[in-house]
Amino acid sequence: MGKIGLILIGVGVLFLFWVIGIFNALVRLRNQVKNAWSQIDVQLKRRHDLIPNLIETTKGYMKHERETLEKVTAARTAAMSAQSVGEKAQAEGMLSGVLGRLFAVAEQYPDLKANQNFLALQEELTSTENKIAFARQGYNDQVLFYNNKIQMFPSNIIAGMFGFAQQEFFEIQDQAEKALPKVAF
Amino acid sequence: MWELARSNKRKSIFLFAGMLLLLVGLGFFAGGAFDPQAGPFLGVTLAMFLWIIQLIISYFAGGSIMLALSGAKPVTRDMHPRLFNIVEEMKIAANLPVLPKIYVIPEEAPNAFATGRNPQKSAVAVTAGLLSRLNRDELQGVIAHEMSHVLNRDILFMTLVGVSLGSIVLLSNIFLRGMFHSGSSSRYRSRGKGGGQAALIFLAIAIVFAILSPIMAQLLYFAISRRREYLADATGVRLTRYPEGLASALEKMSRTDLVLSRVNKVTAALYIVNPLKRKGMQLADLTATHPPISERIKILRSLTYGVNFAAYQKAFESVRGRPASLIPKGGLSDAATVALRAPSKDTGPVEPVPAQRIAGDLIMAASGFTFVTCACGLKMKTPPDFRGNSLRCPKCGKVNSVNAA
Ligand SMILES: [Zn+2]
Numbered sequence: 095m096g097k098i099g100l101i102l103i104g105v106g107v108l109f110l111f112w113v114i115g116i117f118n119a120l121v122r123l124r125n126q127v128k129n130a131w132s133q134i135d136v137q138l139k140r141r142h143d144l145i146p147n148l149i150e151t152t153k154g155y156m157k158h159e160r161e162t163l164e165k166v167t168a169a170r171t172a173a174m175s176a177q178s179v180g181e182k183a184q185a186e187g188m189l190s191g192v193l194g195r196l197f198a199v200a201e202q203y204p205d206l207k208a209n210q211n212f213l214a215l216q217e218e219l220t221s222t223e224n225k226i227a228f229a230r231q232g233y234n235d236q237v238l239f240y241n242n243k244i245q246m247f248p249s250n251i252i253a254g255m256f257g258f259a260q261q262e263f264f265e266i267q268d269q270a271e272k273a274l275p276k277v278a279f
Numbered sequence: 280m281w282e283l284a285r286s287n288k289r290k291s292i293f294l295f296a297g298m299l300l301l302l303v304g305l306g307f308f309a310g311g312a313f314d315p316q317a318g319p320f321l322g323v324t325l326a327m328f329l330w331i332i333q334l335i336i337s338y339f340a341g342g343s344i345m346l347a348l349s350g351a352k353p354v355t356r357d358m359h360p361r362l363f364n365i366v367e368e369m370k371i372a373a374n375l376p377v378l379p380k381i382y383v384i385p386e387e388a389p390n391a392f393a394t395g396r397n398p399q400k401s402a403v404a405v406t407a408g409l410l411s412r413l414n415r416d417e418l419q420g421v422i423a424h425e426m427s428h429v430l431n432r433d434i435l436f437m438t439l440v441g442v443s444l445g446s447i448v449l450l451s452n453i454f455l456r457g458m459f460h461s462g463s464s465s466r467y468r469s470r471g472k473g474g475g476q477a478a479l480i481f482l483a484i485a486i487v488f489a490i491l492s493p494i495m496a497q498l499l500y501f502a503i504s505r506r507r508e509y510l511a512d513a514t515g516v517r518l519t520r521y522p523e524g525l526a527s528a529l530e531k532m533s534r535t536d537l538v539l540s541r542v543n544k545v546t547a548a549l550y551i552v553n554p555l556k557r558k559g560m561q562l563a564d565l566t567a568t569h570p571p572i573s574e575r576i577k578i579l580r581s582l583t584y585g586v587n588f589a590a591y592q593k594a595f596e597s598v599r600g601r602p603a604s605l606i607p608k609g610g611l612s613d614a615a616t617v618a619l620r621a622p623s624k625d626t627g628p629v630e631p632v633p634a635q636r637i638a639g640d641l642i643m644a645a646s647g648f649t650f651v652t653c654a655c656g657l658k659m660k661t662p663p664d665f666r667g668n669s670l671r672c673p674k675c676g677k678v679n680s681v682n683a684a
Contacts (some may be wrong), residue, residue, distance in 0.1 A: 228369075229371050233376055
């Protein structure tokens with residue numbers, strides 16, 4: 095085994111280290127995406143947990159808003175059964191929309207607005223919505239880093255070899271906003 | 280993204296090195312003034328020893344010392360649910376590992392600060408007056424600013440810098456007092472020929488150094504803290520994506536005449552707005568720990584398109600009217616265009632004060648009553664014909680001075 099053999103072994107070892115390095119970077123990024131997603135998931139669950147309480151509290155006051163309350167319950171059920179990131183995003187957007195409408199309607203019920211329990215729930219839901227928005231920002235940043243790494247050469251080769259798949263962005267579309275009628279002047 | 284903000288530390292570290300140099304110089308010349316041979320070395324050793332001791336104490340207890348000095352009390356979620364929620368929101372936005380401990384200072388002057396050692400061990404404190412004056416978006420802006428200090432590692436760095444300033448002031452005080460109180464000049468002359476001349480030269484330099492170094496150190500301290508304030512504003516709005524919240528909070532905080540009762544020159548730099556309001560400020564540019572609020576507000580309000588670091592840098596330059604580097608190059612390539620978000624629908628104060636109390640205070644203020652806020656948080660009202668210049672707090676017994684306005 096001469097010099098050339100040694101050089102070949104050296105190059106081989108270096109190559110191996112290089113592959114391991116990229117592999118580790120991909121794993122780290124994928125874990126960060128997972129971690130960021132769990133941040134969102136915690137808040138989504140929290141919101142789902144708060145809603146039955148909200149319905150219970152408002153039911154007595156909002157006798158004429160049965161439809162609104164039913165929509166909230168339905169949207170919650172849909173959101174809880176959504177599977178993929180894309181589905182969840184859509185369902186949660188819908189839920190935000192109907193919740194927004196419920197709180198808008200609640201403005202017309204002064205007795206409800208004076209109920210401490212309702213105020214506390216409103217604060218919790220507002221904050222949860224904010225937390226979802228901030229967590230989403232973090233999650234989408236992580237997905238962007240990760241997807242870029244997967245698409246770029248040479249890490250794309252290693253990503254392909256070990257089956258690193260692209261992740262979906264979490265883009266909530268507020269259905270309520272979208273449904274606003276366009277007023278023509 | 281956050282490493283970029285941290286790389287801006289280089290400039291601050293440069294200023295900090297200047298402070299250390301002052302401390303070493305002070306030890307060197309002050310020591311030399313006592314003994315030209317062994318003195319310089321001993322002086323530097325003593326100065327470093329003093330510095331390191333103070334550093335160790337403040338590393339382990341700086342946060343609690345600061346909180347105790349300000350009279351801050353730890354609070355629970357049931358006492359201030361909305362404050363907790365807002366801190367949690369910002370924790371998520373900043374991606375901090377743990378929730379900072381939350382404190383409320385029972386004072387009416389609206390203000391806030393962050394302290395601690397690192398993001399794992401940090402605390403934010405807000406005054407009761409802040410909670411009763413700001414709405415959700417405004418408080419979020421303030422908390423985001425404070426979280427940015429945690430995120431940018433300002434909390435430890437500012438403690439470090441503050442301690443160094445303290446060491447310099449302490450050392451120069453010890454030296455000057457030693458000089459003028461023990462009639463030392465005669466002792467020098469009697470020490471024989473060898474060291475006499477050198478000792479006199481050392482003495483002269485040491486006196487000049489002892490007088491000038493605290494002033495220089497303070498200027499460096501001010502320069503460092505002002506930079507950190509701008510940076511925390513930039514980072515904060517990057518988190519909330521709503522510059523108007525912080526802008527309007529700063530506006531509200533600057534509009535009050537209330538002052539904090541427990542604050543000193545070193546702790547003042549930690550607050551979001553300068554708690555030491557001086558009338559007829561001269562040299563304001565050099566000796567202010569905080570940038571002028573009006574300037575901070577103007578920069579925030581010109582962020583109408585986006586809130587990334589590049590946008591803030593641009594606004595910073597256009598408001599100051601000249602190129603200036605606040606954010607390092609790396610931070611400017613922060614490609615994410617961060618769009619502004621819509622204001623919250625919630626516009627009431629975070630913690631409303633009962634209406635009748637406000638009305639009562641207004642009537643009293645209009646009829647010439649002077650308000651004195653005690654350290655315990657109790658607000659005392661003195662009638663216009665009150666002639667004394669001190670007032671005992673009926674709640675905690677502390678004697679407060681009444682400033683004749
Ligand atoms: Zn600050």
